[in-house]
Amino acid sequence: MIRVLVAEDQAAVRAALVLILRSAPDIEVAGEAADGEQAVALARELRPDVVLMDVQMPRLDGVSATRQVVAEQLADVLVLTTFDLDEFVFGALRAGASGFLLKSAEAKDLLEAVRTVARGEGLIAPAVTRRLIAEFAAKPVSAPGPDPSLLDTLTRREREVLCCLGEGLSNAEIAVRLEMAEATAKTHVSRLLGKLELRSRVQAAMLAQELGL
Amino acid sequence: MIRVLVAEDQAAVRAALVLILRSAPDIEVAGEAADGEQAVALARELRPDVVLMDVQMPRLDGVSATRQVVAEQLADVLVLTTFDLDEFVFGALRAGASGFLLKSAEAKDLLEAVRTVARGEGLIAPAVTRRLIAEFAAKPVSAPGPDPSLLDTLTRREREVLCCLGEGLSNAEIAVRLEMAEATAKTHVSRLLGKLELRSRVQAAMLAQELGL
DNA sequence: GTCGCACTGCATCCTTCGATGTAGTCGCGA
DNA sequence: TCGCGACTACATCGAAGGATGCAGTGCGAC
Numbered sequence: 001m002i003r004v005l006v007a008e009d010q011a012a013v014r015a016a017l018v019l020i021l022r023s024a025p026d027i028e029v030a031g032e033a034a035d036g037e038q039a040v041a042l043a044r045e046l047r048p049d050v051v052l053m054d055v056q057m058p059r060l061d062g063v064s065a066t067r068q069v070v071a072e073q074l075a076d077v078l079v080l081t082t083f084d085l086d087e088f089v090f091g092a093l094r095a096g097a098s099g100f101l102l103k104s105a106e107a108k109d110l111l112e113a114v115r116t117v118a119r120g121e122g123l124i125a126p127a128v129t130r131r132l133i134a135e136f137a138a139k140p141v142s143a144p145g146p147d148p149s150l151l152d153t154l155t156r157r158e159r160e161v162l163c164c165l166g167e168g169l170s171n172a173e174i175a176v177r178l179e180m181a182e183a184t185a186k187t188h189v190s191r192l193l194g195k196l197e198l199r200s201r202v203q204a205a206m207l208a209q210e211l212g213l
Numbered sequence: 214m215i216r217v218l219v220a221e222d223q224a225a226v227r228a229a230l231v232l233i234l235r236s237a238p239d240i241e242v243a244g245e246a247a248d249g250e251q252a253v254a255l256a257r258e259l260r261p262d263v264v265l266m267d268v269q270m271p272r273l274d275g276v277s278a279t280r281q282v283v284a285e286q287l288a289d290v291l292v293l294t295t296f297d298l299d300e301f302v303f304g305a306l307r308a309g310a311s312g313f314l315l316k317s318a319e320a321k322d323l324l325e326a327v328r329t330v331a332r333g334e335g336l337i338a339p340a341v342t343r344r345l346i347a348e349f350a351a352k353p354v355s356a357p358g359p360d361p362s363l364l365d366t367l368t369r370r371e372r373e374v375l376c377c378l379g380e381g382l383s384n385a386e387i388a389v390r391l392e393m394a395e396a397t398a399k400t401h402v403s404r405l406l407g408k409l410e411l412r413s414r415v416q417a418a419m420l421a422q423e424l425g426l
Numbered sequence: 427g428t429c430g431c432a433c434t435g436c437a438t439c440c441t442t443c444g445a446t447g448t449a450g451t452c453g454c455g456a
Numbered sequence: 457t458c459g460c461g462a463c464t465a466c467a468t469c470g471a472a473g474g475a476t477g478c479a480g481t482g483c484g485a486c
Binding site: 383384385395399400402403406407413414 | 472473474475476
């Protein structure tokens, strides 16, 4: 039996959700909350398997409530909203929600979503998935970063200077840090710019940043 | 009618997929490919609505093939694989896949997935969604990044210059881009450095980077 | 109006940067 | 041992960057 806590401020909508949930033999409604704070409090008390969480709620919004519930590992959270605005979606997911569904979803989809989340899996409304994928594909600085093998062509001293550049230091500051004359620092900067095919220390600094130095 | 191109190297599996697809009245199999290169070639020729793409294939793997198909906007891609390894999932999604399904999925789920992708929506296997969400939520480690409100103190022109700095441009290049004298570009650089309490254009460039300009 | 203020623009001057030539050091194979 | 190459180091010089002073413009308050 899957125990669900329903958090939704509009009484009519909440009643409808409860009706839908009760119609399933393997699901029971453990409790109902009318705002975010109540949702968190009831989650602590009732320890449901799943919290069905609306985004727009008074006192404490759904995203913040989700963050709290997830942080305390009280339950898995399935976020429900009317509008698939990016800020809601990404906010909820960052807050740790296990699923994201639109209120326009069919009753059977809702039940299936609850079961999916209860199984420890994730679920996202199809209309939203596309944008999530796009967002995900855009973010990752991790994989397709600049080729670290570029650094292989640099000498040890040049790499050290590159690190300093990444911190935004001037040639004089680099010279102090690495205990060399300013002229020498300049030399190394010049050489590494050439090897990396860059045109200024600014580009070198940004490269160093991306490489995580 | 949804036209599907099946790309899968194992003949038996391919045959099974085709059988399943043919069982749906609103789906037709436009073609079959046994490796990645063939998949791309056939996609160019047949212009299907959806490509059902296996990850592990000879000559050109599914992820690379997906990248190509998406780059040329030939079709939406639904990636299919036996193992839900992270590298496959994230690789496929970064390559631009619209959906990701495991071969263990039921026939009806497969058909529904094809329809979802054909509608321009996205779909991800529930077992995988959780990890995708986790990965997504983990990315913005730089949540407490530099305060964007810093930009409020800048004038419009100064912000434009800051953007250029973020691209590593020189004063001369900035002047050309923004149609002003080099001396003016220098002025704006100098002013924004003062306002942001930075000591060189290098630091300004890195700030611009972090702010995502 | 006109005063003040913020923004934009340019010119001047000094500082910093970056390219280049050269020299000393170390390690390695002939 | 010598020669050779790679690395590190410094000096010099023209180019780019950055600070500062000042002028024109637009806008709201008085």
